[in-house]
Amino acid sequence: xxMAVTKLRVEEKLYQNRYLVDPGRPHIKVxxxxxxxxxxxxxxxxxxxxxxxxxxxxxxxxxxxxxxxCGTCRVLCEANGEIVWNYPRGGFGVLFKxx
Amino acid sequence: xxxxEFDAIVVGAGMSGNAAxxxxxxxxxxxxxxxxxxYPGSKNVQGAIMYADMLEQIIPDFxxxxxxxxxxxxxxxxxxxxxxxxxxxxxxxxxxxxxPNRYTIIRAQFDKWFSRKVRQAGATVLCETTVTExxxxxxxxxIGVRTDRAGGPIYADVVVLAEGVNGLLGTxxxxxxxxxxxxxxxxxxxxxxxxxxxxxxxxxLQGDEGCVxxxxxxxxxxxxxxxxxxxxxxxxxxxxxxLVSDFAQTMESPYVLLDNFKNHPSxxxxxxxxxxxxxxxxxxxEGGYKAIPQLFGDGWVAVGDAAQLNNAIHxxxxxxxxxxxxxxxxxxxxxxxxxQPMIRRNLALYKTMLDKSFVVKDLxxxxxMPALIHTNSRNFFMTYPQLMSQAAQNFMRVDGTPKIxxxxxxxxxxxxxRSRWGLISDVVRLALAWR
Numbered sequence: 001x002x003m004a005v006t007k008l009r010v011e012e013k014l015y016q017n018r019y020l021v022d023p024g025r026p027h028i029k030v031x032x033x034x035x036x037x038x039x040x041x042x043x044x045x046x047x048x049x050x051x052x053x054x055x056x057x058x059x060x061x062x063x064x065x066x067x068x069x070c071g072t073c074r075v076l077c078e079a080n081g082e083i084v085w086n087y088p089r090g091g092f093g094v095l096f097k098x099x
Numbered sequence: 100x101x102x103x104e105f106d107a108i109v110v111g112a113g114m115s116g117n118a119a120x121x122x123x124x125x126x127x128x129x130x131x132x133x134x135x136x137x138y139p140g141s142k143n144v145q146g147a148i149m150y151a152d153m154l155e156q157i158i159p160d161f162x163x164x165x166x167x168x169x170x171x172x173x174x175x176x177x178x179x180x181x182x183x184x185x186x187x188x189x190x191x192x193x194x195x196x197x198x199p200n201r202y203t204i205i206r207a208q209f210d211k212w213f214s215r216k217v218r219q220a221g222a223t224v225l226c227e228t229t230v231t232e233x234x235x236x237x238x239x240x241x242i243g244v245r246t247d248r249a250g251g252p253i254y255a256d257v258v259v260l261a262e263g264v265n266g267l268l269g270t271x272x273x274x275x276x277x278x279x280x281x282x283x284x285x286x287x288x289x290x291x292x293x294x295x296x297x298x299x300x301x302x303x304l305q306g307d308e309g310c311v312x313x314x315x316x317x318x319x320x321x322x323x324x325x326x327x328x329x330x331x332x333x334x335x336x337x338x339x340x341x342l343v344s345d346f347a348q349t350m351e352s353p354y355v356l357l358d359n360f361k362n363h364p365s366x367x368x369x370x371x372x373x374x375x376x377x378x379x380x381x382x383x384x385e386g387g388y389k390a391i392p393q394l395f396g397d398g399w400v401a402v403g404d405a406a407q408l409n410n411a412i413h414x415x416x417x418x419x420x421x422x423x424x425x426x427x428x429x430x431x432x433x434x435x436x437x438x439q440p441m442i443r444r445n446l447a448l449y450k451t452m453l454d455k456s457f458v459v460k461d462l463x464x465x466x467x468m469p470a471l472i473h474t475n476s477r478n479f480f481m482t483y484p485q486l487m488s489q490a491a492q493n494f495m496r497v498d499g500t501p502k503i504x505x506x507x508x509x510x511x512x513x514x515x516x517r518s519r520w521g522l523i524s525d526v527v528r529l530a531l532a533w534r
Contacts, residue, residue, distance in 0.1 A: 010354045013289070013378035020137070038347070045350040046343075048287045048380035069142065070380040071265030072285045075278055075343055087135055087267060089247050091227030095141045098290045098334075098377050099206035 010050045014066040021065050022092040028064040028073065029084045036060045039076040040083075047073060068094050105131045105255040107431060108244055109222075110230050110268060112139035114417040115403025115424035116261030117213040118157055122428030124222035128435065131253065132222050133246060135229040140210030143263075144288065144381035145417055146329055146336060148311065149204045153418035157425050158216055162198065166208040168331035169309025170199030173302070177365065179316035179326075180488040184365045195308065203309050203329045203336070205290075233258060233272045233399070240442065241272075241398030257398055257431055257441040261424060264382045264404040274399065275392030278407065280347055281473050282386025284324070286340025287353040289361075291373035295333045301369055302330055312369075313414065316484030318360050320351055323476035325414070326360045328369065335370055337361065340383055342473060353380065383416065384409040388466035394453070395446040400427045408458055412465045419458045426452045467532040478525060482516050 028051070033040070040060050043052040049066040052073070062073075062083070074085040087093070109120040112134035124130045136142040148171070154161050173190035194200060218224050234243040234252045243254035260269050264283060269275050302310040312328040319326070324341030339356050346353065360366060384390065384407040391407050394400060402408070403420035410419060430449035431441070439445045453459050472479060490509045513522060 010352075013354060013375070016375060016377050017379075042347040042350050045352050046285070046346040048285065048353045050352075050354075068144075068378075068380040069265070070285060071283075071382050072343055072346070072380075074265060075280055075283055075382070076347055079277055085267075087229050090135050090229040091137050093142075095137050096144060096207050096377065096379055098208075098336075099140055099143045099145065099147075099210070099379065 010048075011066075014049055017066075017068070018095045018097060019065065020092045020095060022088055025089065026062075026064045027086045027088045027093065028062055028067065030060055030062050031082055031084065033059060033082065037077075037080070037082060043073050043077065103129070105129045105253070106435060107131075107257050107259060108133065108253060108255040109259040109261055110244065111261035111263060111266075111405075112136070112210060112214050112217075112224065112226070113143045113261060113263055113403060113420065114210075114213075115405070115420035116259065117210065117217050118421040118424030119259045119261060119402055119428040120217045120222045120224075121157060121213070121220050122425050123431060124217060124220035126428075126432045127221070128432065130222035131255065132217060132224045133228045133230050133244070134214075134224065134226045136226060138207075138211060138226055139214035139224070140207035143206045143210055144379045145206045146288070146327055146338065146414070147204050147206050147209075147417065148329065148414070149202050149209065150415065150418040151198065151200055151202065153421045155198075157421060165212050166204065168203040168205060169304070169307050170194065171201040171203065171311055172304070172308045173310040175310070175312045177312060177314040177316070178484045178487050179314050179318050179363065179365065180485050181317055182364060183488045183492065184314065184316075185487045185491050203311075203331050205331060205334075205336075230262075230268055233268055235398075239397060241396070244268075256435070257400065257446070259424075259427055259431075260399060260401040260405050261403050262405050264384050264407075266401075266405040269392075269401055269405060274396060275401065278382070278384065278386065278390070280344035281342055282384065282390040282407070282469065283343050284340040284383045284385045284411075285343050285346055285353055285380065286338050286383055287357050287378070287380045288336060288338030289357065289375050289379075290377040291335040291337055291370045292333060292376055293335065293370070293373045297372075298330055298333070298335065304330065307332070314360075315480060317481055318363065319356065319480050320349065321477045321481040322346065322349055322351065323472050323480060324356075327414075328366065334376075335373065337366075337370065342385060342476075343382070344473070345476060354378075383411070385411040385469055387411060387469045388459070388462040389469070391459075391462065394450050395443065397443045398441050400431070400446055400449050402427045408462070410461050410465070412468055413461070415461075422456060422458050423453060426456060426458075465532065471528055471532045475525070475528075478517065478521075486513055486516055
């Protein structure tokens, strides 16, 4: 009864999920920038699917394949134009089996 | 795609959208419901607890065939620090009633069932269809929607925006503002599968009885947040959520919080040996009464999470969603019955009816709580939980220290951490916001 719960990396968590990726049509884009704002930088830590990462120039990039469409990045970074956010086309994106 | 003009278009097949579509279709209105997911529920995330009364008002005999997991007989509330929990527990056999009050559900399954009821009531439900834009007349009235399917716009007298907390349509059309980071929580959740007899044994349950644990404290690392563990039949839904503004400030990773919660010594044995089959994330409206946006206008109404209708204090969301959807549907039916146009002046009936319901009354009661908790999160989610744990441990550990000294030490610790004035002020502010 005391078996330890294995600590999973987020990539392994996302591997449990079902996605239908729309190739060549990412639904989130980061606008080109010199230096990320505090909110944009925060996404590299707080995005629950770890979709945002810093490149070697210190700019934030996104790969939205593992996105769970929660909208956290939209709430923080859409209003000031740092990211462009759309829902995936109908049927694409994350498909929760349990939800 | 579809040539017919509808009485109503419902955007979204979650709790509020299904309630609205069902209510209207079952009264003979022509209803088109559009859902972007592959099936209803495939985009929906909730804890999830479902309150029977609110569904009963829509589908009285839902217990006959709805996919319900366990009816709740026990609720625990835990204040946690890193190694302990101080708990309140309520369990009653009264909840083993013929028509139980609360159930755990799995949304993907529940929403499929609810959607089947909507179709049986006569609505047209179209999945894999993302609504991209609202169509407006020259005067600005919403008269239909455009979707990402081939073909022109689809028209209706009224559009019900049941598009959820992250609804793009309403914000893009300028009908409401985007939720503020301090009025939405980001919650992450995992589904842990275990044999039903193991769940029953670990939580002291029999048959379909269920237990809920809700927990706050240092697990949210001084952010305003709450963790939960809900027992389903053969799985445990387990998650944690904190305000987006707090996440942005602390830069904590939600999955790290979740793993720490899972590894807490009070939680770990409850999920030991489980198989994780899904990881999900979702925003929860937490702004309460003061965050409710404009709810109606010319040719449209907003319901459920899109309208920020969530009682964060009591963790009630889906029942406010279902009730707002039902009430919007009833208002539309009444306006239609009077042969009146679906314009702002007439659709105000929806808000009038909603204001009279528990939905707005409950949110009004706690209108000052979100701001209080948000601006005092360090005290409520770090300092007090630690003090409570120290006090309890001090009281229970028998080590030859005279009791009077133990009491003095506990009092001193509280005063040192928050000062006399701080303690009084916290109590008064909490009482005022709760009243």
